Amino acid sequence: MTAIEVKDLVKKYDSITAVNGISLEVKSGEFFGFLGPNGAGKTTTIHILCTLLKPTSGSAKVNGYDCVTQALQVRSSIGLVFQETTLDRELSVYENLLFNCYLYNLKKKVAEARIDEILEVSGLKDRKHHSIMKLSGGMRRNLDIARGILHRPKILFLDEPTIGLDPQARIHIWDFINKLRKQEAMTVFLTTHYMEEAEKCDRIGIIDHGRLIALGTPAELKRMIKGDVIHLRTTRDLEIEQMIQKQFQLSTKRTPEGIFLEVDSGEAFIPLLFKTFGDQIQAININRPSLNDVFLHLTGREFK
Numbered sequence: 001m002t003a004i005e006v007k008d009l010v011k012k013y014d015s016i017t018a019v020n021g022i023s024l025e026v027k028s029g030e031f032f033g034f035l036g037p038n039g040a041g042k043t044t045t046i047h048i049l050c051t052l053l054k055p056t057s058g059s060a061k062v063n064g065y066d067c068v069t070q071a072l073q074v075r076s077s078i079g080l081v082f083q084e085t086t087l088d089r090e091l092s093v094y095e096n097l098l099f100n101c102y103l104y105n106l107k108k109k110v111a112e113a114r115i116d117e118i119l120e121v122s123g124l125k126d127r128k129h130h131s132i133m134k135l136s137g138g139m140r141r142n143l144d145i146a147r148g149i150l151h152r153p154k155i156l157f158l159d160e161p162t163i164g165l166d167p168q169a170r171i172h173i174w175d176f177i178n179k180l181r182k183q184e185a186m187t188v189f190l191t192t193h194y195m196e197e198a199e200k201c202d203r204i205g206i207i208d209h210g211r212l213i214a215l216g217t218p219a220e221l222k223r224m225i226k227g228d229v230i231h232l233r234t235t236r237d238l239e240i241e242q243m244i245q246k247q248f249q250l251s252t253k254r255t256p257e258g259i260f261l262e263v264d265s266g267e268a269f270i271p272l273l274f275k276t277f278g279d280q281i282q283a284i285n286i287n288r289p290s291l292n293d294v295f296l297h298l299t300g301r302e303f304k
């Protein structure tokens with residue numbers, strides 16, 4: 001079954017085209033990642049899918065419901081965790097959760113059971129009656145997510161769930177998300193600009209300037225680059241890049257970080273590089289392609 005169906009979606013804000021003709025489908029149960037740099041259009045797309053914004057043109061369906069004409073049905077079948085926390089700081093953990101249960105018309109008894117269950121899974125059980133002010137950033141984020149799924153949505157939208165958190169807190173949040181995916185068999189639509197998070201998704205859409213520039217499993221996307229990726233820093237990147245292009249007939253990319261080369265075999269190529277430019281090489285790295293390399297390959301820019 002299709003969980004999300006987007007066709008030729010466009011969203012313009014006056015002179016800015018935030019979403020510029022995106023089409024994609026997400027299957028039921030899939031863990032889908034929307035990966036893109038700042039301002040790429042990720043939040044705008046999620047807000048359209050969650051009926052908070054109307055598209056300028058194109059269409060979007062969520063759980064089979066149209067995001068414009070059947071907004072109520074869409075809303076009751078999804079959970080959304082915003083990029084910025086929306087917890088009420090004046091209330092306790094429990095009160096924040098209870099408030100959401102009321103919004104979804106859950107009966108008190110059901111609400112209490114769900115709250116206890118979700119506190120257990122989110123690792124916040126011993127914080128039930130603490131005020132939000134006393135929680136760490138990671139705990140607040142877990143609570144945001146817990147709150148987003150109290151009504152057992154079929155699809156959970158997570159907009160940058162771990163942004164700004166330290167690595168330890170990010171690990172906890174991922175444990176929680178993974179538990180939820182197993183328990184509830186939910187479709188998860190995630191936006192992120194962390195490559196390592198995107199790596200864990202079943203499929204990824206890479207978005208840049210409002211356009212979907214690549215779509216596939218992490219492995220499929222990385223196969224767009226054959227062989228190895230070499231990252232080179234030299235005393236004069238501009239000239240050396242041109243010389244490499246001429247001498248080895250390679251496509252290269254140059255960024256403020258250095259020169260990137262895609263080669264069939266890094267091991268075979270590095271000795272040739274040293275033979276020609278040895279005294280001008282300051283640093284050299286050879287790696288299997290990452291999603292950052294895929295982005296660089298497609299856009300000529302680093303993923304920042």
Ligand SMILES: Nc1ncnc2c1ncn2[C@@H]1O[C@H](COP(=O)(O)OP(=O)(O)OP(=O)(O)O)[C@@H](O)[C@H]1O
Nearest residue numbers: 013016018036037038039040041042043044045193
């Ligand atoms: N309410 C608005 N009015 C005008 N322009 C907006 C509005 N919201 C977003 N934009 C613009 O639309 C573009 C896409 O923004 P969006 O928030 O969707 O990006 P994003 O991919 O979520 O970025 P980030 O990673 O920084 O969260 C940006 O150029 C942004 O400045």
Ligand SMILES: [Mg+2]
Nearest residue numbers: 042043044083
């Ligand atoms: Mg955003």
